[in-house]
Amino acid sequence: MAQVLPAERDLRRVIGDGEGVPDGEVEGLSEDDLLELHRRLVQLRTYDERSLVYHRQGRIGTYAIFWNHEAMQAGSVYALEREDWIFPSYRESAIGLLRGMPASTVLSWWRGHPTGWWNPADWNVASICVPIGTHVPHAAGLAWGKKLRGESACAVAYFGDGATSEGAFHEGANFAAVMRAPLILFCNNNQWAISTPLEAQTAAETLADKAVGYGIPGVRVDGADVLAVYEATREAVTRARAGDGPTFIEAVTYRAAPHATADDPSAYIDPARVEEEKERECLGRYEAYLRRLGLLSDEAAEAVRAEALERMREGIAQAEAEPAPDPALLFSHALASPPASFDQDLAELRRVLGG
């Protein structure tokens, strides 16, 4: 069972610190599950670290870093079924990897190549929207549709602490709550919205307190504890499938990396606090937990990393091998039934391009 540390209000944890705080365990997770979760964390970590390098090398565009957010993504997705829909924010750009999406697809997306536009219906992973929080109503509507159709699937919307200030978050949460839609509102509270700290974002004591106003449960969990995230999400999914409506999960962490590759946080963040967070980052903590249980050897950890790196090497090679897209896609993608003006616009484009 998850333990509660009173010093940090209602913050659920499973992983101990190897000293005074004992390790817990999550009922129903086998050793294979624990190792699979590790593999997924490493996959995401490797994706993120390599993407930063690829950006610096000019091989992908501006990139939203998610270092130390991996536990929130891997833990929550592990509690889902394939039929459940994921509505990511840009911070979860690579979450499709957890569904088997090729790394080349996500890298192509960051390269601005059309092959990076995955079909959401193929993966049950929605397109990423730039305006903050705007996808919360989409997830609410998809969840409502599932309920209308008598299907058991639910939806998870991921967003950051800053998104809770948006009207779309409020309207989506309230709508889903009133409709008893099978939705999980997953807030990755990394305490920064670019340069705006949480205390400038809200006067609420915790973000989970907002759930009270919607009449839904608000759960706080250590966002760097993959097992606590998994367990909290599993409970929310159970509620959703039982017809009991949405749950708000506030996963608390601290942003230990820049907002994105275009951001220099030295202007606003305390570097000592960042270093402190790096000491307790989610992958290292989980690996220490597995080692204490005797489930992870150096060789096994190395093999998992090598596999993840290989996947990235293949991914970037595939992405870079994609031929330039056909300019006709510009218009043909815009409407399901292109209007009469389509042919004129395309002819003009080809003329400009010197076809």
Next chain:
Amino acid sequence: MPELSYREAVRDALSHAMREDDDVFIMGEDIAEMGGSMGVTAGMLDEFGPDRVRNTPISEMAIVGAGIGAAIQGMRPVVEVMYEDFTTLAMEQIVNQAAKHRSMSGGQLKVPLTIRTQGGAGWSPGAQHAQQLEGWFVHVPGLKVVFASTPTDVRGLLWSAIYDDNPVMFFEHRTLYGIKEEVPDDLEPIPIGKARVHREGEDVTVVATGRLVHEALAAAQEAEGEGVSVEVFDPRTLQPLDEDGLVASVKKTNRCVVAHEAVTRMGFGAEIAAVVQEKAFDWLDAPIERVGAKFAPLPFAPVMEDYVVPDAADVLEAIRRTVGR
């Protein structure tokens, strides 16, 4: 042939689609027991139940956003935004989201969402309750925009909107809900992007939308008494525009008046004028005249509203100006 009001024609199209297709459902504010603020969905709750005729919180962003979420999994939701003025609260969802998701998925994701809304002056509701904002949406790639002016058209076009795989902004005009007309026994879909010529004429084409179609027809009747033969051309779909039909009509009459209730300046009529001058400049015998509302917020006072909003007399004046050249 049954006689239906514009209001009943909208309801008929919705009900037909919902009877035949479980994936069609409607949601919006006060649409269930109350039947919507205009009574359009009255009685539908009894037939289809509270899940498929769904009252929502007062939450335009969520109504449209949730419609998108339901649509991307293959459903065909029809959401109602009570007044056009309130679409402003959902602009992010309409402009950035519904219109863009197909493109942002490489053409793979469909958003078969219909957004019904209504507006229009003539009952003195003031600045925030009767605007005609359809001109905002024609400017957004990825949206289709329909504005029907008769019971037959509203029925057939709403059906087509529901079964279009793109998001469609579907505008109804408040003052038209009561007009009646005999409609075909069987619901006949009307293709989106196809205009209708309400009245053939030789001397001038009046391109009119929504309520102004009826004002234009009244003006045409008057003009006939003055020996002027007027063609009344209703695009019905503003985006995409039936440019071929428009140009053919102007090439025949050699004169063009554009009439809509929305403000004239920077309006949809300017686009009509641009298309005509681009494709039929050499056929024009006179400058294109525009009829629309004065560039002012709609006033509360009835007498001032009358002054701001155009009617048949304004269309007739424009016809006279253009044939007098």
